[in-house]
Amino acid sequence: MLIESEQVTEAWQVLSYGLQEDIIFRFCVIQDFDAEGGSAGGAFLSCRFNNLDIYWGIFNCCIFSECRFENCTFRGTSFPDCKFVECEFIGCAFVQDNLGSACSFRGASWYGCVQSLSAGMPTEIPLNHQAAGAA
Structure with a gap:
């Protein structure tokens, strides 16, 4: 199923599939x-993720291509076997849940x-100081 050029403001639209x-x-x-x-599966192509706060979410084997994540917080969220291709992370936080479990990127590829001004990112994601001012 293709969902194209939509403004998604309800969690169920992404995480209920x-x-x-x-x-x-x-x-x-x-x-x-x-x-x-x-949980979510599938592909996100040229999407923008803004001002999300996701707790205990699972993005299983997702493909994120040319996506921009801005001011998002992921708490204890898992990204197993996801592929991130030419994505940008600005002001995001990948933090522990209330039980002390960190976000998981097991098997993820970048x-x-x-990334810029983001916490909890895997160390292989380079820091881009110019991205913070980009529109």
Whole structure:
């Protein structure tokens, strides 16, 4: 199922599809929601993620290509076997949940990604000081 050029402001629109691998979000703006639990699968192509606070989410085997994450907080969220291709992370936090479990990137791959002002990112993601001022 293709979801294209939508403004997504409800957690269920992203996290209720479960692990369906045939979901594709393309050119979507995913913003302004808090979520606890839930899982997502599929692909996110040229999407923007703004002002999210996700607790105990699972993004299983997702592909994120040319996505921009800005001011997002992920608490104890897992990204197993995800692929991040040319993504940008600005002012994001990948932090522990209330039980002390950190976000997990087990099996995740990163290709051409950059981050600035973000905490808890894997060390292989280069710091890009110019990204913070980019529009």
